Amino acid sequence: MKWIGVLSLVALSECLVTIPLIKIKSMRENLRRRDLLKDFLEKHPYRLSSKFYKQSNSEVTYEPMRNYLDLYYVGNISIGTPPQEFKVIFDTGSADLWVPSTYCSSKACTTHNVFDPRLSSTFRSTRQRIRLIYGSGIMSGFLGYDNVQIGSLVVVSQAFGLSQKESNKSFENGTFDGILGLAYPNIAFRGSTPIFDNLWKQGLISQNIFAFYLSSNNKKRSVVLFGGVDPSYYKGDLKWVPVTQRGFWQISMDSISMNGKIIACKSGCQAIVDTGTSLVIGPNDPILEILKTINAQPISSGEYIVNCSSVDTLPDTIFTINGIKYPVPASAYIQKYNSDICYSNFEGMVANSDVWILGDVFLRMYFTVFDRANDRIGLAPVVI
Ligand SMILES: *[C@@H]1O[C@H](CO)[C@@H](O)[C@H](O)[C@H]1NC(C)=O
Ligand SMILES: *[C@@H]1O[C@H](CO)[C@@H](O)[C@H](O)[C@H]1NC(C)=O
Numbered sequence: 001m002k003w004i005g006v007l008s009l010v011a012l013s014e015c016l017v018t019i020p021l022i023k024i025k026s027m028r029e030n031l032r033r034r035d036l037l038k039d040f041l042e043k044h045p046y047r048l049s050s051k052f053y054k055q056s057n058s059e060v061t062y063e064p065m066r067n068y069l070d071l072y073y074v075g076n077i078s079i080g081t082p083p084q085e086f087k088v089i090f091d092t093g094s095a096d097l098w099v100p101s102t103y104c105s106s107k108a109c110t111t112h113n114v115f116d117p118r119l120s121s122t123f124r125s126t127r128q129r130i131r132l133i134y135g136s137g138i139m140s141g142f143l144g145y146d147n148v149q150i151g152s153l154v155v156v157s158q159a160f161g162l163s164q165k166e167s168n169k170s171f172e173n174g175t176f177d178g179i180l181g182l183a184y185p186n187i188a189f190r191g192s193t194p195i196f197d198n199l200w201k202q203g204l205i206s207q208n209i210f211a212f213y214l215s216s217n218n219k220k221r222s223v224v225l226f227g228g229v230d231p232s233y234y235k236g237d238l239k240w241v242p243v244t245q246r247g248f249w250q251i252s253m254d255s256i257s258m259n260g261k262i263i264a265c266k267s268g269c270q271a272i273v274d275t276g277t278s279l280v281i282g283p284n285d286p287i288l289e290i291l292k293t294i295n296a297q298p299i300s301s302g303e304y305i306v307n308c309s310s311v312d313t314l315p316d317t318i319f320t321i322n323g324i325k326y327p328v329p330a331s332a333y334i335q336k337y338n339s340d341i342c343y344s345n346f347e348g349m350v351a352n353s354d355v356w357i358l359g360d361v362f363l364r365m366y367f368t369v370f371d372r373a374n375d376r377i378g379l380a381p382v383v384i
């Protein structure tokens with residue numbers, strides 16, 4: 001539930017109790033993330049990800065995404081006729097699609113691509129207002145319908161939000177224009193049909209599933225797959241976990257252990273699998289227990305750091321789900337800032353909720369299949 005940089009796109013209005021929606025991070029934290037991002041963008045201009053992506057499996061649509069500093073993953077879509085292009089986060093923690101519009105004067109809209117409905121011959125407007133609240137920001141605007149293209153797939157007459165206002169802080173400096181939600185329709189805005197449901201209903205995909213491969217450091221291209229899986233991204237077999245509540249992609253977790261001891265989620269807990277959240281987020285007390293185990297120290301921004309020279313000796317954090325152990329090593333749950341400062345990638349929940357959020361820190365280790373046909377999630381270790 002942090003600011004720019006560490007992103008949480010869990011749709012808050014429906015879950016995780018109410019307010020306080022957003023924990024305002026200290027200026028230092030903001031500066032740190034911002035500097036990192038600026039640096040990164042200068043060193044990695046766009047050509048990095050502009051290679052043609054080879055389709056190895058004709059049944060599956062590969063939508064490439066770019067990894068921004070391990071904070072979020074962004075892919076291209078287009079809306080309207082002729083197409084207008086946008087960069088969006090493919091977010092399993094929410095169910096709506098929205099992009100900035102020409103009717104928006106928020107700072108966040110002046111720095112991003114905006115949709116101009118007057119330039120699209122297939123656009124259909126409504127008077128319906130839309131307002132979406134995320135862990136990291138708020139947008140409001142109105143609902144429209146138009147054709148939306150993801151890779152080679154064109155969804156006809158897709159409902160989407162055209163923003164008129166966006167909270168300044170969260171979306172302003174993001175390298176994405178909008179958000180494309182992939183959660184279940186019952187958390188979509190007032191019964192509008194999410195884009196994945198339309199991909200299936202309009203017969204554009206052959207299986208009612210999608211899957212994520214989130215790379216570390218762009219070594220291999222990050223990708224979201226629509227309509228199937230590609231075993232070249234993972235090792236061994238997929239292990240399946242039933243969805244416990246169809247809204248978020250929510251599952252039961254057995255326990256969390258370190259050093260052979262269960263240290264959190266002791267009598268089982270619920271977890272949301274969320275590609276739109278950067279870190280692993282949990283209830284405050286268990287998170288503190290984990291931080292104590294890795295000897296992390298709080299700093300004034302509220303974050304926790306560890307001595308970088310200890311990272312090699314820190315134990316794996318093991319998430320046990322449906323009887324299977326999913327280890328996450330220190331190299332994944334610690335973010336190295338420089339040779340002296342290493343940040344913990346665990347964060348306590350702002351809202352008073354018992355639900356864990358398994359974000360990108362976890363998902364970079366495990367290829368993840370979201371199976372709408374059987375209401376289950378498949379996990380297998382990634383091929384790096
Ligand atoms: C998105 O489009 C831009 C501009 O056309 C391109 O440079 C970039 O590589 C694309 N991003 C991805 C993830 O393919
Ligand atoms: C958001 O941006 C607008 C325009 O730049 C500004 O007037 C307003 O004060 C900002 N709001 C916040 C909360 O920063």
Ligand SMILES: *[C@@H]1O[C@H](CO)[C@@H](O)[C@H](O)[C@H]1NC(C)=O
Pocket residue numbers: 004030034168169170172173
């Ligand atoms: C966004 O970036 C601009 C320019 O670097 C900066 O002035 C502004 O404070 C940033 N906003 C946030 C919320 O970090």
Ligand SMILES: *[C@@H]1O[C@H](CO)[C@@H](O)[C@H](O)[C@H]1NC(C)=O
Pocket residue numbers: 307308309310
């Ligand atoms: C980190 O650990 C090393 C080796 O134990 C030690 O020499 C160094 O002083 C520690 N650094 C900090 C900032 O505590």
